[in-house]
Amino acid sequence: MFDLFSSIVALGTKNEHSSAVQKTRMLNMLVLLTILIAIVYSISYMYVLNAPLVALYNLVLTSGYFLSLFFSHQHHHKAAKTWYFSLIMLHLFICGNLFFTQESGFHFYYFLVPIGALLLFELKEKKLKTTLSLVAASLFLYCENTLNENPLHVFSEAANHLLSQSAFLVDMFAIILALTLFSKQIERHELGLIKQASTDMLTGLNNRRFFFQEGEKLLTKKNKENKSYSLLLIDLDYFKDINDKYGHAVGDECLIIVSDALQNVGPENKLCARIGGEEFAIILPRCGPKSAEVIAEHVRSAIEKITLTTSQGDSVECSGSIGISHNEVKNETLKELLEQADIALYKAKDNGRNQVVSYHQLTHS
Numbered sequence: 001m002f003d004l005f006s007s008i009v010a011l012g013t014k015n016e017h018s019s020a021v022q023k024t025r026m027l028n029m030l031v032l033l034t035i036l037i038a039i040v041y042s043i044s045y046m047y048v049l050n051a052p053l054v055a056l057y058n059l060v061l062t063s064g065y066f067l068s069l070f071f072s073h074q075h076h077h078k079a080a081k082t083w084y085f086s087l088i089m090l091h092l093f094i095c096g097n098l099f100f101t102q103e104s105g106f107h108f109y110y111f112l113v114p115i116g117a118l119l120l121f122e123l124k125e126k127k128l129k130t131t132l133s134l135v136a137a138s139l140f141l142y143c144e145n146t147l148n149e150n151p152l153h154v155f156s157e158a159a160n161h162l163l164s165q166s167a168f169l170v171d172m173f174a175i176i177l178a179l180t181l182f183s184k185q186i187e188r189h190e191l192g193l194i195k196q197a198s199t200d201m202l203t204g205l206n207n208r209r210f211f212f213q214e215g216e217k218l219l220t221k222k223n224k225e226n227k228s229y230s231l232l233l234i235d236l237d238y239f240k241d242i243n244d245k246y247g248h249a250v251g252d253e254c255l256i257i258v259s260d261a262l263q264n265v266g267p268e269n270k271l272c273a274r275i276g277g278e279e280f281a282i283i284l285p286r287c288g289p290k291s292a293e294v295i296a297e298h299v300r301s302a303i304e305k306i307t308l309t310t311s312q313g314d315s316v317e318c319s320g321s322i323g324i325s326h327n328e329v330k331n332e333t334l335k336e337l338l339e340q341a342d343i344a345l346y347k348a349k350d351n352g353r354n355q356v357v358s359y360h361q362l363t364h365s
């Protein structure tokens with residue numbers, strides 16, 4: 001049963017972009033919900049309100065919603081939405097102006113049309129969305145001010161009261177549901193944008209922007225708490241040669257593998273980022289000079305162990321030089337720590353590469 005529900009909700013979502021998938025799923029769900037509510041109404045007309053003819057007509061109208069699911073299945077999304085909203089308006093008009101009188105409160109359901117259209121139509125479908133909403137508003141006003149003299153079924157006052165109350169409740173539920181879905185949509189998009197703006201596209205590591213933003217925050221906090229921390233600046237050796245010899249794509253693959261290795265070495269609470277072409281940085285919170293040197297050595301060794309086999313069968317090896325700095329003298333800023341780590345890194349390159357040099361060692365020797 002659940003599988004059937006899931007496959008109906010997923011109708012027409014294959015190979016669509018994520019926003020269209022969301023909207024199509026929402027429409028399919030709404031169609032199913034409408035069918036369910038309409039069936040519940042038919043059952044109550046039949047057994048509670050004793051109006052079998054109304055129940056039958058209502059079921060015939062309800063079957064029309066399946067066409068919307070068919071349009072979704074055929075990927076005619078605009079047609080699916082337009083048909084759904086048009087049919088729901090026709091359905092309400094027939095209920096309020098043929099089956100019963102406006103005292104049944106069915107015309108209050110017209111409010112669902114602008115809410116649904118706002119959620120389900122794309123921004124560029126403004127005209128269609130506005131037209132449907134205006135038609136719904138006009139029909140509401142018409143029904144509110146017109147009394148059907150010859151209804152198919154005359155309800156008692158209590159039944160009319162019950163029906164109009166149920167319309168209010170469904171309206172309220174729909175507004176809450178729409179707002180919840182809407183805010184979820186916004187939140188999801190916002191999180192996606194934040195992630196995109198802070199991630200390096202090639203390697204998936206944090207990017208330079210995020211590193212500086214979060215690094216400053218982290219260091220200000222640690223400086224205030226008088227806690228020690230270290231910074232590792234890692235630069236791959238002779239990377240230009242790898243690009244020149246094996247091609248840019250192999251160079252890219254190498255950067256990805258190195259990034260994975262960096263993420264897997266050292267403590268979990270580190271801040272690791274790609275801050276330049278073949279340059280990476282790691283901030284190690286609560287980490288003094290000795291521990292930083294041990295971790296840096298693990299990082300160096302992890303990079304050295306990487307071997308990449310190209311499609312031509314060549315083995316590519318890489319190595320990295322690492323400069324370390326600490327907040328030992330005064331509460332250094334991130335910029336100062338990077339400058340110190342850069343001096344140490346330069347020394348590591350100068351000494352022959354594939355090694356770790358600490359700024360602390362340089363200044364104390």
Ligand SMILES: Nc1nc2c(ncn2[C@@H]2O[C@H](COP(=O)(O)OP(=O)(O)OP(=O)(O)O)[C@@H](O)[C@H]2O)c(=O)[nH]1
Pocket residue numbers: 202235236237238239240241243247248249250251252255276277278349353
């Ligand atoms: N494949 C690839 N290469 C990149 C990327 N970003 C920068 N590079 C290359 O990285 C190389 C860096 O070269 P250099 O600065 O000379 O450094 P190096 O060859 O590693 O030499 P040393 O640092 O002195 O050991 C350049 O050839 C850049 O084109 C990237 O995203 N992908």
